[in-house]
Amino acid sequence: MLSPQLKAYLDHAKGKRKENKKFIASLSRLKQLDDLIHTQHTEVFAETDCLQCANCCKTTSPIFRDVDIDRIARHLGMRPSELTSRYLHLDEDNDWVLNNAPCVFLRSDNTCSIYEVRPRACRDYPHTDRKNMAGILDLTYNNTLVCPAVARMVENLKKELNG
Numbered sequence: 001m002l003s004p005q006l007k008a009y010l011d012h013a014k015g016k017r018k019e020n021k022k023f024i025a026s027l028s029r030l031k032q033l034d035d036l037i038h039t040q041h042t043e044v045f046a047e048t049d050c051l052q053c054a055n056c057c058k059t060t061s062p063i064f065r066d067v068d069i070d071r072i073a074r075h076l077g078m079r080p081s082e083l084t085s086r087y088l089h090l091d092e093d094n095d096w097v098l099n100n101a102p103c104v105f106l107r108s109d110n111t112c113s114i115y116e117v118r119p120r121a122c123r124d125y126p127h128t129d130r131k132n133m134a135g136i137l138d139l140t141y142n143n144t145l146v147c148p149a150v151a152r153m154v155e156n157l158k159k160e161l162n163g
Contacts, residue, residue: 006053006148013144013151020154024141027157028134036160037140040153041128048149054102054110056146061098062121064088069096075117126150 002010013020027033064072066080073083087104088096098104105113112118126143127136128150143150 002053002055002148006055009148009151009155010055010145013154017145020144021141023158024137024144024154028137034131034133036157037128037133037153040156044149044153044156048152050149051110053148054106055148056125057106057110057112057122058102060146061101061103062119062125064096064098064119064121068119068121071117072114072119075114128153 027036030036069080069083069088073080076083078086084096087099089099091097103112105118107113112122124130126147126149127139128143130136133140140150140154144154145151
């Protein structure tokens, strides 16, 4: 269960969907976009304990690339075809994703049972420290609805840029 503070960040972001979508789209014109978002990422994650939340693992699925499937299957001592038939399906974009949420590998204490071999999408989540952030602003918007830290980053950016 999310703490009241983390839930409040998500509830606020959900209530500001239109505003946030418009604001995030407007960021694409900023030359210093990567620096601004990366600074927020560093500051917010210095104060964020993902194990207190794990909402991403509870509500969404990462994309599992073939290299992820091979690595995870090897770690679990099974064939890749067994991993896919047991836990994954192809979505409408023809990407391998989890059959269900929460993630089957999420433990009750919000830790990951395959953490050392987790998919790259999990390693990189919430993607707010990437280069060329302008190319993934739609993803950043979507992540405001899943990740309280991203919702907080966007609110901080709105204050910083809009005064």
